[in-house]
Amino acid sequence: MRVIVLGAGIIGTASAWFLNKAGHAVSVIERQPGAAQETSFANGCQISVSHAEPWANPAAPLKILKWLGREDAPLLYRFRPEWLQWRWGLAFLRECMPARTIDNMRRIVAIAEYSRQTLQAVRAETGIDYDHLTRGILHFYTDRKEFDHSLAAAKLMREFGCPRTSISADEVVRIEPALAGLRDRIVGGDFTASDESGDVYKFTTGLAKKAGEAGVDFRFGTTVTRLLTEGTGASAKISGVEVIDAHGVHRVLRADAFVVAAGSFSVALIKPLGLDLMIYPGKGYSATYAVTDPAAAPTVSLTDDGYKLVVSRLGERLRVAGTCELNGYTRELNRTRCEAITRRTRELFPDACDYDNPAYWAGLRPLTPSNVPYIGKTGYANLFLNTGHGTLGWTMGCGSGRAIAEIISGHTPDVDFAFTRLPRRRRPLPAARAAQA
Ligand SMILES: Cc1cc2nc3c(=O)[nH]c(=O)nc-3n(C[C@H](O)[C@H](O)[C@H](O)COP(=O)(O)OP(=O)(O)OC[C@H]3O[C@@H](n4cnc5c(N)ncnc54)[C@H](O)[C@@H]3O)c2cc1C
Numbered sequence: 001m002r003v004i005v006l007g008a009g010i011i012g013t014a015s016a017w018f019l020n021k022a023g024h025a026v027s028v029i030e031r032q033p034g035a036a037q038e039t040s041f042a043n044g045c046q047i048s049v050s051h052a053e054p055w056a057n058p059a060a061p062l063k064i065l066k067w068l069g070r071e072d073a074p075l076l077y078r079f080r081p082e083w084l085q086w087r088w089g090l091a092f093l094r095e096c097m098p099a100r101t102i103d104n105m106r107r108i109v110a111i112a113e114y115s116r117q118t119l120q121a122v123r124a125e126t127g128i129d130y131d132h133l134t135r136g137i138l139h140f141y142t143d144r145k146e147f148d149h150s151l152a153a154a155k156l157m158r159e160f161g162c163p164r165t166s167i168s169a170d171e172v173v174r175i176e177p178a179l180a181g182l183r184d185r186i187v188g189g190d191f192t193a194s195d196e197s198g199d200v201y202k203f204t205t206g207l208a209k210k211a212g213e214a215g216v217d218f219r220f221g222t223t224v225t226r227l228l229t230e231g232t233g234a235s236a237k238i239s240g241v242e243v244i245d246a247h248g249v250h251r252v253l254r255a256d257a258f259v260v261a262a263g264s265f266s267v268a269l270i271k272p273l274g275l276d277l278m279i280y281p282g283k284g285y286s287a288t289y290a291v292t293d294p295a296a297a298p299t300v301s302l303t304d305d306g307y308k309l310v311v312s313r314l315g316e317r318l319r320v321a322g323t324c325e326l327n328g329y330t331r332e333l334n335r336t337r338c339e340a341i342t343r344r345t346r347e348l349f350p351d352a353c354d355y356d357n358p359a360y361w362a363g364l365r366p367l368t369p370s371n372v373p374y375i376g377k378t379g380y381a382n383l384f385l386n387t388g389h390g391t392l393g394w395t396m397g398c399g400s401g402r403a404i405a406e407i408i409s410g411h412t413p414d415v416d417f418a419f420t421r422l423p424r425r426r427r428p429l430p431a432a433r434a435a436q437a
Pocket of ligand 1: 006007008009010011012029030031032035036037038039040041042043044045046047048222223224225261262263264265266269282283284285286310321322362363364365366387388389390391392393394395396
């Protein structure tokens with residue numbers, strides 16, 4: 001089959017890799033000049049099955065209310081006159097119900113575990129160098145109430161098969177001695193030895209290069225302007241994608257199947273077809289520092305619960321990422337939020353890095369209310385989704401790519417996950433009818 005993948009972030013690139021391995025002729029359309037230039041560029045770099053507890057959980061609504069209007073809040077909801085944001089907010093509240101949270105956790109653990117194993121296999125096969133470390137993820141707490149809450153979550157995670165172990169403050173410092181200066185404030189932690197870290201950009205660009213050598217046709221600098229349809233009812237399908245290339249030339253590309261992997265921008269691409277994705281962009285920040293004293297910088301990937309920041313050592317660099325702002329598609333860097341990251345990192349590891357020359361970055365997490373991604377089929381026979389990976393796209397990336405390749409090839413992926421079947425609205429928007437070709 002000939003397959004076109006829309007988007008070359010970690011999700012689109014992993015999809016292309018596995019589709020190629022399954023014997024399909026694959027093209028990837030990407031508006032940027034290379035792979036992984038948007039959300040998969042400078043994230044927290046954790047492969048964290050242990051973070052399967054979604055943001056939508058019973059404790060979330062109260063916390064978000066408390067944080068409203070605070071410029072340095074870990075999660076900031078800026079109200080906008082925007083229908084999608086309000087619908088998304090209501091759906092998020094529904095996912096905070098205890099039973100929904102537990103079910104979402106179970107599904108996320110399943111796909112994330114499958115994905116981590118898949119990543120390990122790809123690493124062994126390709127030898128891609130991405131500054132990875134297999135030293136686990138250590139989550140530490142400075143608030144007694146938050147730590148007590150984490151005990152139940154860790155127990156649940158163990159029941160779902162993720163070995164997240166609750167530990168004492170002394171054990172936290174034994175596992176990561178760079179945290180010794182904070183010992184008196186840490187009240188406990190949890191450790192997941194099987195989790196990993198590594199540079200998502202280096203991995204994705206490395207995989208794109210290998211995929212290109214294996215025959216995948218990457219069309220960089222090319223923007224998808226719309227999807228074209230043919231047929232009606234059950235026989236409706238996608239006939240092609242209209243693109244504009246780097247020279248401003250419009251053309252239509254045809255294929256047997258199409259995969260939407262355009263992150264937060266997937267929503268607008270398929271809305272005219274009568275397909276409603278509940279994805280809202282969650283702006284997050286990262287700061288990257290040059291390590292000046294390797295012994296003072298952590299090597300175990302960390303999660304600082306109080307500040308909702310994650311820390312990953314990438315060779316001679318330290319990446320610190322976190323916070324979320326629900327405020328449309330802007331990627332503008334807010335100074336207050338950037339400086340809050342540097343202040344906290346300097347407090348944790350005062351002598352480890354050059355804090356005077358940080359590289360700040362912002363990206364848009366494609367957030368579903370449940371943090372469960374859309375992977376699977378749609379109401380158009382040959383249109384598939386691989387999007388909405390929210391806070392865990394790097395963690396779930398390789399597994400999602402492998403799963404969509406299995407589905408397109410007519411097989412059932414070997415993972416206990418409810419794959420998507422997104423129906424069409426009964427009355428597509430007028431724009432969809434206009435897109436018939
Ligand atoms: C601050 C921060 C920290 C994070 N930390 C972690 C972490 O530690 N671990 C983890 O697992 N996840 C983390 N994430 C989440 C993770 O980065 C994302 O889930 C993941 O990168 C999403 O990948 P994607 O391929 O879906 O989207 P993207 O990487 O955004 O890729 C989508 C691609 O589609 C292209 N595109 C869009 N529209 C078009 C169009 N019309 N035509 C052509 N191309 C188009 C874009 O240019 C882009 O390259 C973090 C995210 C943020 C913001």
